[in-house]
Amino acid sequence: MYLVSACLIGVNCRYDGDNNYNEKLYEMFKESLLYPVCPEVLGGLEIPREPCELITIKNNYEVYDINGINKTTEFFRGAQKSLEIADLIAVRGVIFKERSPSCGVHYIYDGSFNKNLIEGKGLTTSYLEDVGYKIYSENELDKLEI
Numbered sequence: 001m002y003l004v005s006a007c008l009i010g011v012n013c014r015y016d017g018d019n020n021y022n023e024k025l026y027e028m029f030k031e032s033l034l035y036p037v038c039p040e041v042l043g044g045l046e047i048p049r050e051p052c053e054l055i056t057i058k059n060n061y062e063v064y065d066i067n068g069i070n071k072t073t074e075f076f077r078g079a080q081k082s083l084e085i086a087d088l089i090a091v092r093g094v095i096f097k098e099r100s101p102s103c104g105v106h107y108i109y110d111g112s113f114n115k116n117l118i119e120g121k122g123l124t125t126s127y128l129e130d131v132g133y134k135i136y137s138e139n140e141l142d143k144l145e146i
């Protein structure tokens with residue numbers, strides 16, 4: 001069983017109420033190989049919601065929405081709840097949506113809301129990786145050990 005970003009299997013949990021449907025992942029979900037989570041919703045944020053971006057200040061994470069409202073607490077809560085679920089069902093890895101401030105695996109936006117991509121990880125990705133979970137993006141499905 002892998003944890004997966006819920007938007008990747010078609011759940012409309014994105015900030016704009018849409019999803020990032022991936023057919024291969026939906027097929028894996030139907031085979032009971034995936035357990036979906038949306039860290040931002042688990043953290044208490046609504047659908048739809050204002051877009052948020054992550055910035056790192058002296059090794060500390062902070063998250064702001066496009067209006068400058070600090071959403072760091074909700075993002076950490078979502079990361080903690082995602083970790084609890086991962087531990088509870090003892091997932092063998094995680095498949096997360098690239099470029100998200102929660103789920104990004106290799107790239108995130110730089111916090112300027114100007115669509116500038118930088119190398120970096122989402123907050124939940126870092127949280128799970130720090131305790132040893134292997135994280136794959138939706139572009140790395142060929143690396144999964146099923």
Ligand code: SF4
Nearest residue numbers: 005007014038100103
């Ligand atoms: S937080 Fe993750 S699961 Fe939720 S919408 Fe964003 S990328 Fe998808």
